[in-house]
Amino acid sequence: MKTLLLNPGPVTLSDRVRQSLLQPDLCHRESEFYDLQDEARARLLSVYELDARDWSAVLMTASGTGAVESMIASLVPRQGKLLVVQNGVYGERITNIAKQYGIAYESVLHDWMQAPDLARIEACLDANGPFSHVAIVHHETTTGRLNDLARIGALCRAHGARLLVDGVSSFGAEAIDFDEANVAAVAATANKCLHGVPGAAFVVARREALEQAASRTYYLDLARLAKLQAQRGTPFTPSVHAYYALVEALREFDEQGGLRARHARYAALAEQVRSGLASRGIASILPAEQSSVVLRSYALPAGIGYETLHDGLKRQGFVIYAGQGDLSKQLFRISTMGEINAADIDRLLGAFDSLMR
Numbered sequence: 405m406k407t408l409l410l411n412p413g414p415v416t417l418s419d420r421v422r423q424s425l426l427q428p429d430l431c432h433r434e435s436e437f438y439d440l441q442d443e444a445r446a447r448l449l450s451v452y453e454l455d456a457r458d459w460s461a462v463l464m465t466a467s468g469t470g471a472v473e474s475m476i477a478s479l480v481p482r483q484g485k486l487l488v489v490q491n492g493v494y495g496e497r498i499t500n501i502a503k504q505y506g507i508a509y510e511s512v513l514h515d516w517m518q519a520p521d522l523a524r525i526e527a528c529l530d531a532n533g534p535f536s537h538v539a540i541v542h543h544e545t546t547t548g549r550l551n552d553l554a555r556i557g558a559l560c561r562a563h564g565a566r567l568l569v570d571g572v573s574s575f576g577a578e579a580i581d582f583d584e585a586n587v588a589a590v591a592a593t594a595n596k597c598l599h600g601v602p603g604a605a606f607v608v609a610r611r612e613a614l615e616q617a618a619s620r621t622y623y624l625d626l627a628r629l630a631k632l633q634a635q636r637g638t639p640f641t642p643s644v645h646a647y648y649a650l651v652e653a654l655r656e657f658d659e660q661g662g663l664r665a666r667h668a669r670y671a672a673l674a675e676q677v678r679s680g681l682a683s684r685g686i687a688s689i690l691p692a693e694q695s696s697v698v699l700r701s702y703a704l705p706a707g708i709g710y711e712t713l714h715d716g717l718k719r720q721g722f723v724i725y726a727g728q729g730d731l732s733k734q735l736f737r738i739s740t741m742g743e744i745n746a747a748d749i750d751r752l753l754g755a756f757d758s759l760m761r
């Protein structure tokens with residue numbers, strides 16, 4: 405039996421992407437590798453129709469956190485200051501990265517169930533500024549909440565700050581208006597909404613932001629990576645196979661209709677899960693209009709602990725995801741990223757029936 409991954413990455417691969425891993429062995433100092441790297445970089449910009457004169461997609465061999473770390477450590481200039489909007493595990497991680505690198509920062513803390521409080525963010529911008537950047541997680545995977553980039557971006561613009569976005573679990577599936585939201589950069593990875601494999605991550609950055617970058621980290625130095633990649637180079641040995649898969653996944657993404665089609669596909673699957681679980685007495689934690697289409701949180705059914713639910717579903721071929729921290733006793737999560745279709749969700753709901761009988 406094939407196991408379907410309903411965790412937020414790595415995802416269930418399409419056969420096409422899986423087969424792409426079997427292409428010829430390739431030295432990363434050969435022109436064929438640079439063709440691959442160039443294609444990945446160009447296709448990443450085209451996901452959001454970004455102009456290569458203003459934007460650069462910078463690849464690295466890392467998981468999503470590596471890309472976020474590279475973005476934060478590089479794009480806040482030496483004399484810059486960062487405001488971190490924190491309403492979940494991944495926002496907290498950004499704070500920890502800022503702390504680790506000795507970057508001047510303030511964090512506006514929220515309960516993990518709460519949406520960003522614009523009044524408190526604005527008060528912090530006024531009281532503790534000037535800030536060069538505000539960092540926010542677009543889709544806070546902790547709960548499935550989609551944070552409102554446009555409104556935070558408008559606050560940034562009014563305060564002369566640019567937005568640094570953890571788009572790891574939204575890039576490719578949720579709309580991002582890069583100009584409207586005053587974005588300096590978005591960090592993401594191949595193995596979530598783009599349907600590649602783990603090992604290739606990237607930051608899409610404004611060229612202007614790269615020019616003002618600080619060099620706080622050696623391996624993850626974004627400006628150096630950008631400069632070498634623009635010259636068809638690379639400083640270190642990249643995960644060549646993950647790049648093969650990323651390029652194939654991006655070709656498939658385009659052929660399937662790009663961002664809008666992926667958003668619509670996820671939205672339909674998420675609604676199928678939501679309504680199916682609701683009719684079985686399992687409630688969504690957040691209202692649909694505050695949630696991403698990528699992942700949703702659900703209240704654990706009465707009398708069934710997470711382990712029982714997880715193990716029972718796994719025996720029937722589905723891997724679901726626990727809540728993090730204190731939320732683990734309260735909720736479970738289901739992501740519909742990856743090669744998953746409506747018939748798979750019907751089978752998942754059948755598996756819930758068999759466990760809840």
Ligand SMILES: *Cc1c(COP(=O)(O)O)cnc(C)c1O
Nearest residue numbers: 467468469494543545570572573
């Ligand atoms: C998955 C995820 C990450 C990165 O996790 P890795 O394990 O490093 O790939 C970062 N931010 C968000 C919002 C995520 O969902």
